Amino acid sequence: KRKALDRATKLGLEAARALESAPKLDPKLLARAEGLVSRCDPARSSLDKIHAEVWKLARDLVARYEQAEMDLQVMEVAMHFSTELGVPDLLAAYERALRKTGRSIQLWELAYNESDLAGWNSGGPTGFMPSGNLLEAKLGEYASDSYDYQVLTMDKVTSGDYSFEAQVSVEPGKGVFAGLVFGRKDAATFHSLIVFPGRKKGAEAPAAAAKTAGSGFADLASFFGGTTKTWRHNPLDETESEGQSQAERWYKLRIDVSGSMVDCWVDSALMASQDFGNGSVLRGSFGLITGKGSSRFREVRYKARSAKDSAGAIERDLVMQKLKASGQAVNGSYVGLQPPFPRVGDWAQGSRASWEEKRGTPQLLVLWSIEQNEIVRISDWLQEFAKEGAQSGLEIVSICSPNDSEQIESYLASNPMPGTVGVDARESVGIGETNKAFFTGRFHLPRLLLLDVDGTVAWEGDPGISASEPWAPGQETYVTVPYRELVTKRRILEFQQWAPTWKGTAVPALTRGDLGPAWPVLLASAALDPIYPEVALAQARLEALRTAIADPASSADRLVSQGRGAAFEVLVEWSALMGTPIEKAKLTGLKSLRTDSGIKDWELARKTMHSHRPRIVKDPAVLQEALGKLANLEGPFVDELRTDLSSLVGKDKDSILAAVDAVQERPKLWLAQSFFRW
Secondary structure (H helix, E strand, C coil), X not given: CHHHHHHHHHHHHHXXXXXXXXXXXXXXXXXXXXXXXXXXXHHHHXXXXXXXXXXXHHHHHHHHHHHCCCHHHHHHHHHHHHHHCCCCCCHHHHHHHHHHHCCCXXXXXXXXXXXXXXXXXXXXXXXXXXXXXXXXXXXXXXXXXXXXXXXXXXXXXXXXXXXXXXXXXXXXXXXXXXXXXEEEEECCEEEEEEEECCCCCCCCCCHHHHCECCCCEXXXXXXXXXXXXXXXXXXXXXXXXXXXXXXXXXXXXXXXXXXXXXXXXXXXXXXXXXXXCCHHHHCEEEEEEEECEEEEEEEEEEEECCCCCCHHHHHHHHHHHHHHCCCCCECCECECCCCCCCCEEEEEECCCCCCHHHCCXXXXXXXXXXXXXXXXXXXXXXXXHHHHHHHHCXXXXXXXCHHHCCCHHHHHHXXXXXXXXXXXXXXXXXXXXXXXXXXXXHHCECEEEEECCXXXXXXXXXXXXXXXXXXXXXXXXXXXXXXXXXHHHCCHHHHHXXXXXXXXHHXXXXXXXXXXXXXXXXXXXXXXXXXXXXXXXXXXXXXXXXXXXXXXXXXXXXXXXXXXXXXHHHHHHHHHHXXXXXXXXXXXCCHHHHXXXXXXXXXXXXXXXXXXXXXXXXXXXXXXXXXXXXXXXCCHHHHXXXXXXXXXXXXXXXXXXXXXXXXXXXXXXXXXXXXXXX
16 A cells, blocks of 8 residues: 555656646646645645745745835845745735836846857857957858858856847948847757848938838847748837947847747837747757858847746736837837727728728738839739638738829729728828828838737738849748738637637527537637637636536535526536536535425426426416416426416417427526526
């Protein structure tokens, strides 16, 4: 027996460790595993007692610091006790203190000692050279069409959340790109935030081309053994460089990794947030990257948290809440926000009134102009993209420049654009009200915003088509991957197949208490995204039903307290239909049902109406006799039946028989409409 307990303890510990390391922690399941260990291991109860005492002391200490309003000390102690001793519930105190102070206690550490490359690893001969407070990088001669690179990483690997920051200078005509590397697994597998400088002064493009996206860019990209995926491609805001030479232009780049999320900052402004779905792909070394030519780095620093420290997620949530509290664009970006609907002077093709009217499907806003389309052609690409988007119901709204108001109809005749096409409104002078709202003066044309099914922006940026690199059929653009990921993430195609059965089959069936046709539809909703209101409603109903079945004693008590114990029989039927029948042992132990007189009275009422039905068929006046039999029976089901039948005395036979035949369904109907509120 002792060996059996030892084995059970070992298996319980292994299960607990597996649950703790799972991508998504299930607290209830973990508690069950730990409870099993406690029951099997006598020494565990002593350890649990020690833990309880230590945790109480820790909570008391944090509480005293809170009372003394020593907020930074609260954060420090709460974080250490939570991560190092595993004291639960202390992060709430951490968050309260963080909200009051608005300050993080996590300190930045210098990564470059301004002397040598101690603590760095290039993986071979390095083109990075220490030069006082600068790190200078040189990778061969500048070649604008070459995308060779070299990486210099720190001798540090993170297991938890981390941040990395550096100021980067890459001069047009002298360096192709430079920036940060993170989540590096090997020489060819990593993520990066890199800067591509704008055009070299004295070599500007013609005025017309200057109106298209041609400034410097910041890219969030992933490298996979020779292939590259660009997640975000944002024009750089060059306004801060006024008064400086391009050689003196420094960009402050920073990445914050929290779980599976990466926030990218350029010059202290949020450029983009990207969810990689799995935090493990962001773990690894981090450092600097340079492309062909020369670049420079300074003020390189980092901060890293332990794997158990979840305070970083709290800090990130507060930062994002502050940034998006106004509902206005953050540094020109609407990602995660609901954008304004375009202000249109006139519709040239179709019409729209709001984003809301197409909510539930992805939508694409395209800002463009005829002049831009003649230089950077997107019309042909949009036609192909619309064909791919048709399967998900993608709605395209394109807004052209107000300068195009007189030409747009004739232009569309020879250069067709998919979806709805409008002309930007212009109140006086300028680029137009919609263009102002979406900052095309800064980001240039064309500019695209991909809206999620809930109406918030999932992605925004430039499509990646240029005059020098025109689009070719079958070629992906920067919006292609985000769109496909959105379709997959939201399970849009699956939702579109499910939604008609929910509306046409499940909803009417649930309303009348007929679980049979509705159950497969309810079950299918569990695999869908609750961002859709219909799915969220179905999942809530599924959860309520499962909860009622899983705890029959509680459900029975609730029904009996309302005098509706007779409806419990329906729950038993439904549990079998769901494939999780309530165990007989549990049914026999339901004391509240045995003492509910209303159950017996309802059964008598049901039998009475069933026995009188053949006689009512011959003579509807027999209904009065049946009502007399119900007079001494009690309970809300009987009372409601008596009231409804009394109103039918003297009515036609068909109405009376319909009411008699529906007697059996009354508990089911009440359970659906009143208990579950379907």
